Amino acid sequence: MKVLVPVKRVVDYNVKVRVKSDQTGVDLANVKMSMNPFCEIAVEEAVRLKEKGVATEVVAVSIGPVQAQETIRTALAMGADRGILIQTDEDLEPLAVAKLLAAVIGEEAPGIVVMGKQAIDGDNNAVGQMLAALLDWPQATFASKIEITGDKAEVTREVDGGLQTLSVDLPAVVTADLRLNEPRYASLPNIMKAKKKPIDVKAPGDYGVDTAPRLKVLKVVEPPKRQGGAKVESAAELVSKLKNEAGVL
């Protein structure tokens, strides 16, 4: 079975982003970029499926600028077999990304798509669900455990209040939550090996789908700053202030 893993290049998890003064967006010049953390978890899961003998091939797909090749190389160094880059400098919306991925899946015919539940830049949490809808496949989002038996996947999902387990027929789209696994660090020999693995470079136009934006960003601003920083000396003072000053007790 082939596993397809979409991966996204985003601002690094540890970077504190700054809003541009002209309110057109977030300043990404000279900022460290990395693979989206949820995508890393998805790659790890796909590679584990291959190591367990459930999967035969892991294909990493990224849609983004030429530098997204580095993101694909990271996936290859973790153990993915080959990559596809749909190269574009446009910041595509989730619907367009889902349509492009659906077209790739039409060509690749994977048995399962494992992908991150959300990218930490746009925080949309949408592409996996939309991809499943476009393909008319079942979806199992926010996965904390995936077990594949035959042509079914049993997926434990993190939901409000606890866990839910679903059984979905394959092919299906599964999106990874934080606790699905702990991604490995790529070893130096594997990083070297990854340089020789193939990456196929495509353009959005190759797939003949409508990627026109539906949303217009009117402005991007910083959230209002919270006035904090006041200290109290004791638990007694704390209770008194909560009661008398803040009125929340």
Added chain:
Amino acid sequence: MAVLVIADHDNVSLKDNTHKTVTAALAISGDVDVLVAGQGVAAVAAEAAKIAGVRKVLVAESADLGKQVAEAVTDTVVALSGGYDAVLIPATSAGKNYAPRIAAKLDVAPISEIIEVVDASTFVRPIYAGNALETVQSSDAKKIITVRATAFKAAAEGGSAAVETVSAAGAMAHTRFVSDEIVKSDRPELSAAKIVVSGGRALGSAEEFQRVIEPLADKLGAAVGASRAAVDAGYAPNDYQVGQTGKVVAPQLYVAIGISGAIQHLAGMKDSKVIVAINKDADAPIFQVADFGLVADYKVAVPELMDELAKAGF
């Protein structure tokens, strides 16, 4: 222009997220209907009918809807969508699961976790873990939107909308519900609680988390939360996690104990009315957002706090 709100419920009772989402819907249009999709939800529908400003309540019932299976909710909503210009869905784990599926079926760009309605096609939503707010204008004829309920006031009760049955989607062919492990608790629900007491990595163990955090929460009638570090370390269950990738809370009072205040955690609680931080590290970033910071070891401070609360009548 009419708006459909999808109710948040557990088949037994209606959740406050629904009232808050109705408030967001009423900012778009005066014609707001509520869909209660579930199983055995007559009582939930009756509660929804009491929300002021609701035109009518639609009820769709099936076993798959009772488990909020995404395909079932999607097919049911898509069948109803012709009569609506916007569908507003509380951004719960269930809502976030099916909203984009509905959007893709309708060839619409979903708009995730709005915190403000500017006008009928313009909305504000947080990006980059809440470190930036973007205002987006949709050119889609139909809007599929999830609503961060903590950003809206709950609509009042006092309405008396008509309740109507609508057809549910057929049984799902490719997805089967296996089991639920929902933690039963007498404490208020984390995302709706007026007071939240959260513990962090400083607690050091699951036993210590239970010994320190839970009695304080119970004294205050509070929900229990945790930082991602505490959840990852196994001190607290997954669904306690407050933060960018966990729950977003905005209670009247948020008490952070032994939490350093990583930006991902702050993203989940910085809209709380009053924030209290107890941490022995005076330089912990949590103090920058705290209204009342107490630099102290929780081992000393929490027992003292329990005593003071007892004196104050708790």
